[in-house]
Amino acid sequence: MSAPTYAFKGPSAPPSSFPTASSLRIGIVHARWNTECIAPLVKGAVQAMKKAGVKEENIVVESVPGSWELPAGTQRLITAGQVQASSNVDDLMGATSLLDDGGNADASSQSSSKASRAAFDAVISIGVLIKGSTMHFEYIAQSCCEGLMRVGLDTGTPVILGVLTCLTEEQALQRSGVGEGAGVHNHGEDWGTAAVEMAEKCNRWGKGKVEAGGAKNYA
Ligand SMILES: Nc1c(NC[C@H](O)[C@H](O)[C@H](O)CO)[nH]c(=O)[nH]c1=O
Numbered sequence: 001m002s003a004p005t006y007a008f009k010g011p012s013a014p015p016s017s018f019p020t021a022s023s024l025r026i027g028i029v030h031a032r033w034n035t036e037c038i039a040p041l042v043k044g045a046v047q048a049m050k051k052a053g054v055k056e057e058n059i060v061v062e063s064v065p066g067s068w069e070l071p072a073g074t075q076r077l078i079t080a081g082q083v084q085a086s087s088n089v090d091d092l093m094g095a096t097s098l099l100d101d102g103g104n105a106d107a108s109s110q111s112s113s114k115a116s117r118a119a120f121d122a123v124i125s126i127g128v129l130i131k132g133s134t135m136h137f138e139y140i141a142q143s144c145c146e147g148l149m150r151v152g153l154d155t156g157t158p159v160i161l162g163v164l165t166c167l168t169e170e171q172a173l174q175r176s177g178v179g180e181g182a183g184v185h186n187h188g189e190d191w192g193t194a195a196v197e198m199a200e201k202c203n204r205w206g207k208g209k210v211e212a213g214g215a216k217n218y219a
C-alpha cells in the first residue's frame with residue numbers, strides 16, 4: 001500500500017522561537033510494542049525538543065508495555081512529576097526505556113544534578129498500533145486515544161497524542177521516518193515541537209496572559 005500524495009495536508013510551520021524552552025520539563029511515555037517504529041519516533045521527538053531549546057536533562061523517557069497502558073502511564077507520570085516538585089523524591093528508579101542500554105538501564109542514567117524536578121509542562125505519549133486479524137486494534141486505538149484526551153483535560157497538563165494507528169507495517173514505518181518512498185516523515189519530530197508549543201502556551205495562559213491583535217491576520 002503506497003502513501004497517497006497530498007497538496008497541503010500536514011502541520012504548518014511551528015513558532016519560530018520558543019522563549020521559555022530551556023526551563024521546560026517534558027516527559028515521554030512510550031509503549032514497547034513495535035519497537036522498529038517506536039525507537040525512531042522517540043528519537044525524533046527528543047531531537048525536535050532539543051532543537052527547540054529544551055535541555056536533554058529535562059526530558060524524561062519512561063516506557064509501558066503497550067499502547068493500552070499509555071493513558072494510565074501518562075497520568076501516573078504527570079502525578080510523579082507533581083510529587084517530585086512538592087517533595088524531595090529523587091529520580092524515578094528502576095524505569096526502563098527502549099532508548100536505554102538494551103532496555104535494562106534505569107532512569108538514573110538520565111539524571112543530572114542540573115535536571116529539573118518541576119512538574120511536567122507537557123507529556124508525549126508514544127505508541128504504534130498496527131491492525132492485525134481481530135478487533136484488538138480497534139478497541140485499543142479508540143480507548144487509548146480517548147484515555148489520553150481525558151488525561152490531558154483532567155490533569156491540565158498538555159498531553160501530546162503520539163499514537164500511530166496504522167493498517168499496515170509499511171504505513172507505520174513511513175510515519176516513523178524509516179520507510180521508503182514518498183510520504184516518509186518522522187511524526188515524532190512534530191510531536192516534540194507540539195509538546196514545546198503547548199507547554200509554553202498553557203503555561204502562559206495559566207498566568208492569564210493572552211496575545212491581543214491576532215485578528216488583523218485574518219481581516
Ligand atoms: N497490538 C498492539 C498492542 N497490544 C498490546 C496492548 O497494548 C497491551 O499492552 C496488552 O493488551 C496488555 O494490556 N500494543 C501496541 O502498542 N501496539 C499494538 O499493535
Ligand SMILES: CC(=O)[C@@H](O)COP(=O)(O)O
Binds near residue numbers: 134
Ligand atoms: C490479544 C492479542 O494480542 C492478539 O490476539 C490480537 O490479534 P491481532 O493483532 O491479529 O488482532
